[in-house]
Amino acid sequence: MKWEVVIGLETHAQLSTVSKIFSGASTAFGAEPNTQACGVDIALPGVLPVLNTGAVERAIRFGLAVGAKINSPSIFARKNYFYPDLPKGYQISQYELPIVEGGTITIQVGDTEKTVRLTRAHLEEDAGKSLHEDFHGRTGIDLNRAGTPLLEIVSEPDMRSAEEAVAYARALHTLVRWIDVCDGNMQEGSFRCDANVSVRPAGSEKLGTRREIKNLNSFRFLQQAIEYEVRWQIGELEDGRAIQQATVLFDPDTGETRMMRTKEDAHDYRYFPDPDLLPLEVTAERIAVVRSVMPELPQAMKSRFVDEYKLPDYDAALLTASKETASYFEETTRITFDAAKVLLGIAGKEPVLSGVAKLAANWLIGEIASRLNSGGIELADSPIKPGQLAKLLARILDQTLSSKMAREVFDAMWAGEGDADAIIAAKGLKQISDSGEIEKIVDQVLAANTQQVADFRAGKEKAFNSLVGQVMKASRGKANPQQVNDILRRRLAG
Amino acid sequence: MSNATLKELSDRLAAGACSSVELAQDYINKINGLGKSLGCFITVDAERSLAQAKAADARRAAGNAGPLTGVPLAHKDIFCAEGWLTTCASRMLSNFVSPYDAHVVELCNAAGMVTLGKTNMDEFAMGSSNETSFFGPVRNPWNPDTVPGGSSGGSAAAVAARLAPAATGTDTGGSIRQPAALTGICGLKPTYGLVSRYGMIAFASSLDQAGPMARTAEDLGLLLNVMAGHDPRDSTSLERPAEDYNRSLAQPLKGLRIGLPREFFADGLSPDVRCAVDEAVAEYRKLGATVVDISLPNMELSVPVYYVLAPAEASSNLSRFDGVRYGHRAAEYTDLMDMYKRSRAEGFGAEVKRRILIGTYVLSHGYYDAYYIRAQKLRRLIARDFVEAFRQCDVIMGPTSPTTAFRLGEKSADPVQMYLSDIYTIAVNLAGLPGMSIPCGFDGGGLPVGLQIIGNYFDEARMLNAAHQYQLATDWHTKAPAVGQG
16 A cells, blocks of 8 residues: 655744743753742742743744734643643643744755645743753752743644655744744754654545654654654554554664653643733734844745846755855855956956856855865854955956866965965966967977877867866966967967 | 821821831730730741831931831731741641742832731631631631631731731632621722732732731721832733822712622621621711612622632642642652652642642533633623623622621531632622722621722722721721720
8 A cells, every 4th residue: 555644743943032931031051950040930939920022022023934824812821730840830831822823834855845834833931851860869850941932833734754844844944043033953952843743545635643753853863753653653554553642752772763652641731821921912013013124034035046146946045044154145246246346347347147146156055065064164153254255256257266276275265374365376376367478388388299289180189188288287287277278279270 | 006007107106106116026025925826927037027127217217218117017928028938828838938029028128117927828818717727727806716707817817906007918709808807807909900919829810919908998098009019020910100099088978879789688698797788888878978779690600600710720820839849748759740649638738629629620621611711701791790880880889798707617617608708709809800898897796797898990099088988987997806905
């Protein structure tokens, strides 16, 4: 039988506020246990929650970015359960009326674009942490994380493969960082996914029974967990066993999922509206203010890159993978174009924007990306800033540098040896583009290699390449290869 | 000296007739004597009180005294006060020393008032007789075999017995007004949101409201002037300009329209109480008020609605008492679940457990719509009844409680009988309206009767005016129980 995989994701994005969602305590990561938990966070008798407007503002920004409806009012509800790292004995969340409803995320898998619908996104507080090590059989509680603001983003079951789920998670990850609502740090747990996975016979309308894989904090784990889970579920069904609704955990060491609890022992959370918090009203004015400071979104920017710079889809997608990459690209292109205008202007020529953009894209996607990658460096920490790269690219455009030379200069720049022009001067790397000078070298080479000249004239094309090599060698690599080519052909034809 | 009202003490301190330290010492001596036998206080800390009194005297000497600087009061043990044991009358918090002040305590401290101690109450404010306290019952100063009412029973008995000129209380379903009535003092529950709930240990958040308890309407206004005010730490605290709640005290009552809800005078009202309330209404007529017959048709639903909503909120509010971070933890347990079960089983008393169970039940999957949602709808109907009623009258009057003080143990075996003790007060909380009780007579056994005055939202000044004018014309509020005299 052919099976269809159905996946929906619930993603917890930690909102990038300075203080917690219902208290003034800091949300900074990594402090000594319980040093960032105030009376509200540890749930002293008598304390009350006060909503952080920064968290609301970020939720609205997210809602607008995905084209969702912003509900007004939305309602905070209490989700009641006992656990030592949940100080109040309930989590404040949103249940029946979330702040964000609907919306979509566009994903790209291979060459196909797909729209994933969002069900909702709601505000809630994180719990603390139970520490089971170092306490000699007892459990320690760290409440620093308790009350950290989260936006739980719930998708419709619109994904049909692990690849699509990962593409969705990546697109969401890009978006939340792009609009500055979440730092996206997955190691620190700022962005984590639960995946609801089920399978059904291909063509069937009815959803299969789902199992929820909890707390996946890397794209790799997300992919592995779903792939394992799908294989396991298909195996069960093909062996004639029914799937039981359950919550499971992924073990990265074994690559397997294992049962945490079944539906039977699911909690009754006894949700009810939190009487300590008034219904959250969001006025049209407030939404307008948030909208007015919204940056251009990745999808829109990608389309613009294709239109404005005539870049291939592939390049545009890579360049809009993060806001940092996109702005690095645009800044480099702009400065290079301005510099090239001046430099080419001397010769009465003009740069072409699309050519400049493609050059910038190639260097960013190529040299810069691979250096960052191998060094494990973030783009923000790149030793070469857009202004510096632009100077190098301008020297390619004005033919001072061959691309081979440019790479050499780039290496020196990366090593911190100064800016492009200084390195070109210091290394004497200036390309020889003076045709008189090149003609002189060509004539010398032709005079010294009569046999090859004869071979070429007898129809041996190979001899031409050898002559080019000789000229380049004689110029110590500095002759403009294009000009060498042209002059040689002219001379040999003559 | 301790027979004086808040106003008189304020005047005496201002005139230099006594010092705050003398005053505090005088009250503490009485608290340590009579207070002990009545069970009014859970915690007394003379050293702290006298230090505050000393500071108040210094402040007065420096010329910075406000109207209540140096005047002592008692706080219900539901208010967190920094450095004070704050127990909510529960074993669960019998070891909890608060690291912070409630907003109300902060405001009283800032006014220079002196905390005499923390008063006894029903455990977590759940009760109408002050018998559910882990620290033992409070006795009514008018007759030690009877209850003082609850849950602010310790505050009420302390004020009635002249152990404190005033006290703070909280009222979720009548917990200020009913004990005020049963002990012959005055108590005011303000409009919901007027006084911050920050630092007031939550029972039912949407109903809880703190208010003053004292011997005269004027004193209530003086203390409310200190207690009320916006607090950004309580999201349900209202942002309103400050007002002087005593600004209208002198206004004549001519033309005041008093609504008498027929439902307040039906079956279940004791004849003695009815008689005293009727006489009070007659007095108001003499003062120029007119009387309007009104109806609150959904009032009979208020007790069942309340006993769905209040326990629902309480079951969740009391979840934080889990033995993990503070409060009572069982000495021995086998695992986490056992720790929870034992700590909570040992830490909470029977009435608190009953309400947690009811609340958990009504919020459970499958019952939520039938109980909680339905009760919320009825709550809106009850509130609407008042809106209708206030189209026809300025204030509503009636009995505060259907009976006078009952005997200790009389209703403790029958929770429903106990709950009916608040039948006239609960609707006011459900609607979020201000309500107060003032003394208006005695029953055949010499026990005080309370007159309830219910106002429209934010109409505290008018209610205090009505009460004050009545107190100018009558002397019920000056009567003291034998134990409190001298």
